[in-house]
Amino acid sequence: MNQKTAFITGATSGIGKATAEIFAKNNIQLILCGRRGERLSELKTELSKLTKVTTLQFDVRDKEAIYNAVKSLPKEFQKIDILINNAGNAHGLSSIQDGSMDDWDAMIDINVKGLLYVSKAILPQMVKRNDGFVVNIGSIAGKEVYPNGNVYCASKHAVNALNKAMRIDLNKHNIRVSAIHPGAVETEFSEVRFKGDIEKAKNVYKGFKALQAVDIAEIIHFVVTRPSHVNIEDLIVYPTAQASATILNKE
Ligand code: NDP
Ligand code: 8X3
Numbered sequence: 001m002n003q004k005t006a007f008i009t010g011a012t013s014g015i016g017k018a019t020a021e022i023f024a025k026n027n028i029q030l031i032l033c034g035r036r037g038e039r040l041s042e043l044k045t046e047l048s049k050l051t052k053v054t055t056l057q058f059d060v061r062d063k064e065a066i067y068n069a070v071k072s073l074p075k076e077f078q079k080i081d082i083l084i085n086n087a088g089n090a091h092g093l094s095s096i097q098d099g100s101m102d103d104w105d106a107m108i109d110i111n112v113k114g115l116l117y118v119s120k121a122i123l124p125q126m127v128k129r130n131d132g133f134v135v136n137i138g139s140i141a142g143k144e145v146y147p148n149g150n151v152y153c154a155s156k157h158a159v160n161a162l163n164k165a166m167r168i169d170l171n172k173h174n175i176r177v178s179a180i181h182p183g184a185v186e187t188e189f190s191e192v193r194f195k196g197d198i199e200k201a202k203n204v205y206k207g208f209k210a211l212q213a214v215d216i217a218e219i220i221h222f223v224v225t226r227p228s229h230v231n232i233e234d235l236i237v238y239p240t241a242q243a244s245a246t247i248l249n250k251e
Helices: 014-025 037-047 063-071 101-129 150-173 189-193 198-204 213-224
Strands: 005-008 029-034 053-057 082-085 132-137 175-182 234-237
Touching: 005 014, 014 029, 014 037, 014 213, 029 037, 037 053, 053 063, 063 101, 082 101, 101 132, 101 150, 101 175, 132 150, 132 213, 150 175, 175 213, 189 198, 213 234
Parallel strands: 005 029, 005 082, 029 053, 082 132, 132 175, 175 234
Antiparallel strands: none
16 A cells, blocks of 8 residues: 555644554654644654654744745655644633633634645645545534633634535545544643643543543544545544533533
């Protein structure tokens, strides 16, 4: 089988990092992206033992940086088969009237516009080849709205819509587009949401067994390794203790 190359945004932590690890074990060549350079270098050192790895350090909000990064790829990484649009976070958890406009900007700029910018930089080569795979990491927050989730939920509803839009527009170009919508996954997500308040972040995952990043990564690997005529459109994945965005069976 031809070796595939995957471009993973948000590879420095959580779901993106776990996906990089599983892809590496399965001989998928990796382009790992994120802002934290030190973490990218560490991951490159570790995963280069298993597969070919290169890293790109950029902020998904910076269009020019994305284009320059993609242009700078070494020749053997220039053909991108799989794009994992994973970079994103929640910033804050406040009622709509109390929300911080900086947090709103961050979520819309990163989760929505960042995903669009990265896709725009990579899709043309897939269209030209008539081949490619895009996996968009949405959220249960893109299917439901929960108290104080307002703008994060709106950003993930946008990802849900863009996932459908991409599949429709790219269908004639033989490009597969899938979305995975996790419930609670124990990553650095809540640390970011609560601006480094570790205790508050830990509390989110207390009293039940949350999903781990590897659980989602295994599913992403399953999705991208289906035969070429199979496209899994949309998956919601919960921990067993969770039944909806707000119903969680905690001890
Ligand atoms: P983490 O905080 O562990 O990882 C987030 C990743 O996104 C990091 O690698 C971070 O890298 C990257 N990132 C954030 N902002 C930017 C930016 N401006 N530019 C480039 N990269 C950025 O969280 P998760 O792994 O949980 O989150 C991954 C995805 O999963 C997100 O889209 C999130 O919304 C989604 N999700 C998470 C759930 C959860 O419960 N954890 C549930 C449902 C969906 P760096 O800081 O180095 O740039
Ligand atoms: C992350 C899951 O429910 O915290 O997207 O928004 S939730």
